[in-house]
Amino acid sequence: MIESWQAPLQNGTTSEELLVQIDRGRNIRVLILPALFDEANKLRRFTIELMRALDRLEIDSFLPDMPGCNESLVPLSGLSLSALQAAATSAMRSLGATHVLAIRGGALLLPEGAAGWAYAPVSGAKLLRSMIRARTISAREAGRSESSEELQQTGRKDGLTLAGWEIGAEMFREIETAEPPVSGTVTVISQQELGGAGLWLRAEPGEDAAQTEKLAAILASSVGADG
Incomplete structure (x- = not known):
């Protein structure tokens, strides 16, 4: 279940990255692009349970x-959003995926022309606002004063640490204007279709078996698989 894959880097080299897979050689093969940054931590358990479902x-x-995410040894601060998008496209090709499921900010990495789903996709600007808001609240509680406007200016010029993630200036600027490239080949799945509140809204990582099973059932139904 735990393997590795070679991810391309923007300098022309590759990095060996971890890969969680359930591969039984079946016809439907779904590449999952997980949520990004702080939301990735909150949705990791949900994502693994979805794979089992x-x-x-x-x-x-x-x-x-x-590259730069989860267990990667590549520094995120030196990467661009474009580099992650290229890595996602490479992963789809090298793993022989027939479909892609992008979760939340993972939709910003959707390969061009890919068929699949975007679960509760979110814009890059909204992702940044959420993390910047969390940083200003944390600073206030620690007796420091940080404004969203100042942090945005710093991020664009020098990069910024948000929720423990070292986001470089190039990536920060790209994320600010990034929108999920949802096309006619990608079906948007709203949180309302799953029921309940999104797990990314919780203070700590969590899971919800009902939401997991519902999302899996939506995917299976749309490709004619029902176990």
Whole structure:
């Protein structure tokens, strides 16, 4: 279940990254692009449980680490959003994925022309606002004063540490204007379709079996797989 894959880097080299996969050689093979940054931590358990639910419905799935993310040894601060997008496209090709499921900010990495789903996709600007707001609240509680405007200016010029993630200036500027490239080949799945509140809204990482099973069932139904 734990393998590795070679992710391309923007300097022309590659990095060996971890890959969680359930690969039984079935016809439907779903590449999962997980939530980004702080939301990735909150949704990691949900994402793994989703893979298990898809397996029960006769669907293979693949969850690759992107460079600079999760267990990657590549410094995130030196990467651009474009580099992560290129890595996602490479992962889809090298893993032989037939479909892509992008979760939240993972939709910003959707390969061009890919078929699949975007679960509760979010813009880059909204992701940044959420993390910047959390940083200003933390600073206030520590007796420091930081404004959103000042932090945004710093991020654009020098990069910024948000929720423990070292986001470089190039990536910060790209994320500010990034929108999920949702097309006619990608079906948007809203949180309302799953029921309850999104797990990314919780203070700590969590899971919800009902939401997991619902999302898996939506995917399976749309590709004609039902276990």
